[in-house]
Amino acid sequence: MTASFVQAPGETVDVAGTPFAYRELGPAGGVPLVLLNHITAVLDEWDPAVVDGLAAERRVIVVDLRGVGGSGGTTPDSIEAMAADTAAFLEARGLDLVDLLGFSLGGMVAQAVVQQRPDLVRRIVLAGTSPAGDEGPAGWGSTLQNAFGKSAAEGKHPKHYLFFSPTSRSQAAADAFLARLDERTEDRDAPVTDETIGAQLIAATKWEQGTSPAGLTDVDKPVLVVNGDNDLLVPTISSFNLAQLLPNATLSIYPDAGHGAIFQYHQLFVQQTLEFLRD
């Protein structure tokens, strides 16, 4: 059992000829929890406080999908293809039943995985995400551009604007979160490419323009939907709509928080998630 996410070694597994980068930690046994991350993110964008908190009780696996970070291949431009890649990764790792935690784009992928391959999934946590056909990721490109502009002008990381609310409390949580992301100094993941970001933006746009999948209303597995009360990237109402579509969803909205609510409230989120995943 690896001591912490910051120390977990980078590993790769061959998925039909393409190496997928991943890291793994936590106790052996039980149903593993697989984490799927947001647009532009590589493995180092996972909050060590969240990963370590979850890994205190669960075997946790974080993965770069095709074309992301240290993984080979070219990122596909649809959520469905990313979901197929996720299933292929699980099979390559010999995992036949997992829990999924999908954040933002990763939450869309998780929704597609459970519809394509319900046999692989036990329970799902969906954070800061939206159902297909919802008002979700509208204008990510311009929201990102605005944040990058502000970021340059004010000398702050864009996630101060994109993931947190403007209050001093939330901004202090942003500082702490960003410091945690820098804790790992060795063996960091490769950065994301513009080509990958482009494909992810197209995939998210297709998801937004798609029709709400009829399949989602048949997903009777337990789902925990989480977000901040003021998400600029995937409007908070989309989390409400997602929980309404799913027949067995619990919704948790945290106060004074944005898209990165699960990082701002990492202790509360870890506690609720472990409780939700517990047998």
Added chain:
Amino acid sequence: MTASFVQAPGETVDVAGTPFAYRELGPAGGVPLVLLNHITAVLDEWDPAVVDGLAAERRVIVVDLRGVGGSGGTTPDSIEAMAADTAAFLEARGLDLVDLLGFSLGGMVAQAVVQQRPDLVRRIVLAGTSPAGDEGPAGWGSTLQNAFGKSAAEGKHPKHYLFFSPTSRSQAAADAFLARLDERTEDRDAPVTDETIGAQLIAATKWEQGTSPAGLTDVDKPVLVVNGDNDLLVPTISSFNLAQLLPNATLSIYPDAGHGAIFQYHQLFVQQTLEFLRD
């Protein structure tokens, strides 16, 4: 310390010449938690599982407002007047700082109390309720009538329809809830009168037709907003809207549940509420 809600003796306190009925249990000390109940409810409509769960850690006080159950006087026809009565009751009991748990109509009263008398309130739990001016209690009269009709036809208690979802899981929870309400056999509260129900319906209608109180957005006290994902009496979206209006609100929506979600998920609700109220 009284052993349980079912055994808690009925008491009264004089509030400017009018006796208010209440019951009290749980440990002395700490900030007491005062429970405000739904339209038509008297003290015996509180779920012993919820009251006892909360009283394991908190001093809990349940009260009939003016004209309700064993209390004297005539029920006023506005939420604001009910809130003033609540404040007067607290003062008559010598309580200068409390937490409030308001369910449905009681949640409206709790919102008005914190706006009228912020000095009296520390934290608030609002279950199955709506902000003023929202789509909340539209058509309670006809919803109640329909449930009474179904109830008579199918030989079931109206709360099977009004408080729970139609699934077998939720209906089983309804059976268990209704059995708990019958546990107390001695010293039960007086029933509610038609006159009181009429005044409460008028008060709820005024609340619905009112404008969303500007004051609510200034309530920076911590609030926990809870509901089921399929509330027929106060649409679930109103709980979302309420949490959005309040600057420091956490929202919890439970799956496959209606207006009575806090009774269906009494263990989870008690756990979340105690955690939320803990210093």
